[in-house]
Amino acid sequence: MNIEKNVVVAIDYTLSDNDGVVIDTSTGREPLKYLHGTGALIPGLEKELEGKVVGDKLDVAIKPEEGYGMRNEEMLQTVPREHFGHVPDLQAGMQFQANSEQGPVMVTIVKVDEKQVMVDGNHPLAGVVLNFKVEVKEVRAATEDELSHGHVHGEGGAH
Numbered sequence: 388m389n390i391e392k393n394v395v396v397a398i399d400y401t402l403s404d405n406d407g408v409v410i411d412t413s414t415g416r417e418p419l420k421y422l423h424g425t426g427a428l429i430p431g432l433e434k435e436l437e438g439k440v441v442g443d444k445l446d447v448a449i450k451p452e453e454g455y456g457m458r459n460e461e462m463l464q465t466v467p468r469e470h471f472g473h474v475p476d477l478q479a480g481m482q483f484q485a486n487s488e489q490g491p492v493m494v495t496i497v498k499v500d501e502k503q504v505m506v507d508g509n510h511p512l513a514g515v516v517l518n519f520k521v522e523v524k525e526v527r528a529a530t531e532d533e534l535s536h537g538h539v540h541g542e543g544g545a546h
């Protein structure tokens with residue numbers, strides 16, 4: 388069975404940046420299962436997996452445009468320190484959920500001083516080339532339930 392829209396796929400993967408630093412990996416965990424063609428993975432990786440079969444191995448570099456997008460410097464904002472008044476020990480690198488006109492977004496604290504906090508609304512992997520090593524472990528038809536829910540279920544239909 389080939390990977391195509393609406394089949395359930397399980398992959399082992401390792402994601403690293405261009406310096407070889409591992410960002411994420413399924414090593415030591417269960418393979419990642421997802422419903423293909425539903426936007427569960429970044430577009431570039433879904434495209435590379437299209438048509439593949441169990442046992443296929445990929446070693447691909449996904450450009451930011453097909454990954455988490457380019458960085459947008461307008462998403463760097465400075466807000467009053469009071470906005471984080473409830474957070475003890477506020478530091479660069481911390482991440483928070485914030486509300487934007489486009490809905491909830493994750494923001495990362497870039498800089499903190501007594502009066503102001505600089506936050507970055509870019510995805511932490513925006514602008515990063517994503518190097519994926521992938522092995523296809525399983526490809527199967529989705530169940531009716533999985534198709535209607537738009538996601539993969541576990542053994543016996545568990546969520």
Ligand code: ZN
Nearest residue numbers: 536538540546
């Ligand atoms: Zn479900």
